[in-house]
């Protein structure tokens with residue numbers, strides 16, 4: 107029996123599909139196909155976690171509230187803050203335009 111075991115050193119089965127696998131390397135738990143799938147899934151999960159971590163907590167540019175997001179472009183905590191910020195931006199542009207007009211008047215144009 108010892109000889110037989112040596113010739114066919116199948117000591118484990120794939121954890122997913124139960125296909126017999128040769129434990130020539132340490133900690134082999136999956137057959138070749140399942141290992142590939144497993145690695146793919148792990149990579150996907152890692153990317154997802156990495157992505158979420160990257161954009162996890164932000165500070166609203168308007169009200170300074172901390173908020174969670176995975177959208178990299180998001181700068182405001184709520185839609186209300188976003189639209190308010192937009193209004194402010196428009197008003198600021200108007201102020202600049204009015205200042206320019208005042209400047210023109212002063213310069214005698």
Ligand SMILES: [Zn+2]
Nearest residue numbers: 120123137140
């Ligand atoms: Zn398998």
Ligand SMILES: [Zn+2]
Nearest residue numbers: 166169183187
């Ligand atoms: Zn906000």
